[in-house]
Amino acid sequence: MRALVIGAGGVGSAIANIASRKSFITELVIADYDASKAHAVTQKIQDPRFTSVEVDAGDLVALEGLIRKVAPDVVINAVDPRFVMNIFNASKNAGVNYIDMALSLSIAHPTDPFNKVGVKLGDDQFAQHDEWLSKGKFALIGIGIEPGLSDIFARYAQDYLFSEIDAVTILDGSSLTVDGYEFAPSFSIWTTIEECLNPPLIWNEGWHTAKPFTGGVTFDFPEGIGPVECVDVEHEEVVLIPQKIKAKKVTFKYGLGNDFIEKLKTIHALGLSNKQKVNYRGMEIAPRDFLASLLPDPATIGPIMHGKTCAGAHVAGLNKEGKPYACYIYNVVDNEWSMKNYGDQAVVWQTAINPVIAMELIANGTWKPAGVVGPEWLEPKPFLDLIESYGSSWHIRDEDPAGIEA
Ligand SMILES: NC(=O)c1ccc[n+]([C@@H]2O[C@H](COP(=O)([O-])OP(=O)(O)OC[C@H]3O[C@@H](n4cnc5c(N)ncnc54)[C@H](O)[C@@H]3O)[C@@H](O)[C@H]2O)c1
Numbered sequence: 430m431r432a433l434v435i436g437a438g439g440v441g442s443a444i445a446n447i448a449s450r451k452s453f454i455t456e457l458v459i460a461d462y463d464a465s466k467a468h469a470v471t472q473k474i475q476d477p478r479f480t481s482v483e484v485d486a487g488d489l490v491a492l493e494g495l496i497r498k499v500a501p502d503v504v505i506n507a508v509d510p511r512f513v514m515n516i517f518n519a520s521k522n523a524g525v526n527y528i529d530m531a532l533s534l535s536i537a538h539p540t541d542p543f544n545k546v547g548v549k550l551g552d553d554q555f556a557q558h559d560e561w562l563s564k565g566k567f568a569l570i571g572i573g574i575e576p577g578l579s580d581i582f583a584r585y586a587q588d589y590l591f592s593e594i595d596a597v598t599i600l601d602g603s604s605l606t607v608d609g610y611e612f613a614p615s616f617s618i619w620t621t622i623e624e625c626l627n628p629p630l631i632w633n634e635g636w637h638t639a640k641p642f643t644g645g646v647t648f649d650f651p652e653g654i655g656p657v658e659c660v661d662v663e664h665e666e667v668v669l670i671p672q673k674i675k676a677k678k679v680t681f682k683y684g685l686g687n688d689f690i691e692k693l694k695t696i697h698a699l700g701l702s703n704k705q706k707v708n709y710r711g712m713e714i715a716p717r718d719f720l721a722s723l724l725p726d727p728a729t730i731g732p733i734m735h736g737k738t739c740a741g742a743h744v745a746g747l748n749k750e751g752k753p754y755a756c757y758i759y760n761v762v763d764n765e766w767s768m769k770n771y772g773d774q775a776v777v778w779q780t781a782i783n784p785v786i787a788m789e790l791i792a793n794g795t796w797k798p799a800g801v802v803g804p805e806w807l808e809p810k811p812f813l814d815l816i817e818s819y820g821s822s823w824h825i826r827d828e829d830p831a832g833i834e835a
Pocket residue numbers: 435436437438439440441460461462463466484485486487506507508509510512530531571572573574575576577615616617618620727728777780
């Protein structure tokens with residue numbers, strides 16, 4: 430499989446690193462608008478199958494030209510979600526399959542954003558399903574860890590564990606700390622702000638929104654992570670899961686912890702979350718981009734990061750025998766382990782293995798996506814069966830059948 434990875438940040442570089450250990454990858458080109466970042470990835474990996482190039486994902490013509498020139502089997506989008514539609518459209522125009530880990534952006538309801546749904550995450554991509562289908566190409570969207578493996582866990586729950594599902598709650602929490610920083614998001618700060626400050630999306634037999642930082646629960650995460658305060662945030666799973674899994678309620682609760690929540694509220698109150706450009710002494714800059722430039726690069730904090738990160742799906746309903754049952758299906762990565770074995774920090778490594786596993790299943794013909802699809806459109810078992818061969822694991826922990834609803 431020939432792959433073109435666009436974005437040589439935390440996740441893109443980890444994808445290249447993991448892919449370099451896989452023989453099904455015949456060629457991989459990694460691109461970034463910062464050519465030195467893409468070059469650093471190939472320098473680190475030292476694999477003759479891998480090369481780097483420069484491209485600006487904001488330039489549709491340049492992107493399409495690059496995709497046509499490289500002529501890969503698949504384009505992997507690992508740039509922040511602002512560029513989803515450009516990379517998605519450039520791939521479609523060039524007639525090349527596409528994979529991403531974050532869906533096209535939402536637009537809040539213009540008059541009642543905390544009660545009514547506007548444009549949802551991924552709506553712009555799903556709107557093109559028929560076009561992709563008629564071209565005989567696929568766009569597999571949201572195949573990171575969350576969204577991604579979390580969706581696969583939810584589909585596994587439906588297929589193998591439950592006869593009826595009351596609630597799917599995606600719960601993400603960690604015990605991660607970064608030496609010397611009181612505030613250091615472990616992946617794209619741009620995305621972190623986007624997902625935390627947008628009105629949370631909730632599926633409750635229909636899509637609804639709520640106020641940011643509501644729906645709080647303290648969830649006891651496994652493998653020593655322990656209790657973390659979680660709140661509802663806008664996340665792709667709430668768009669994807671209800672389309673394929675019959676659940677009455679679907680939410681995403683992010684284990685941000687109280688301190689992180691307070692800092693995000695302050696950033697927002699000061700206007701530093703704003704993504705529109707402002708003019709500062711003749712310079713045009715978006716406050717959010719400026720803030721990102723002050724924070725440590727998520728790709729480089731691995732050596733000073735400690736702890737574990739957990740992603741999973743909590744599912745409650747009736748088991749296959751019709752009895753009340755709940756479980757948390759999860760994946761934990763220890764930063765010490767991922768740094769030692771791959772040199773990538775836990776969060777980006779935990780994200781990056783999923784598109785590589787997906788590529789393996791597509792390359793060997795096990796998965797045959799068609800059109801615009803999410804991870805839960807595809808058979809979950811072959812994916813889960815491959816996780817251990819990549820050095821990771823997944824587990825099922827029985828939970829209180831009463832569920833965890835706040
Ligand atoms: N599904 C998941 O579980 C999950 C988890 C983490 C991240 N993500 C997604 O993965 C993507 C990458 O995240 P990350 O943590 O690696 O972010 P990052 O900020 O570390 O990396 C983004 C890279 O894109 C490059 N870039 C920015 N603008 C560009 C442009 N115009 N043209 C070309 N390159 C450009 C940057 O130089 C950087 O190298 C994001 O969309 C994020 O939302 C998904």
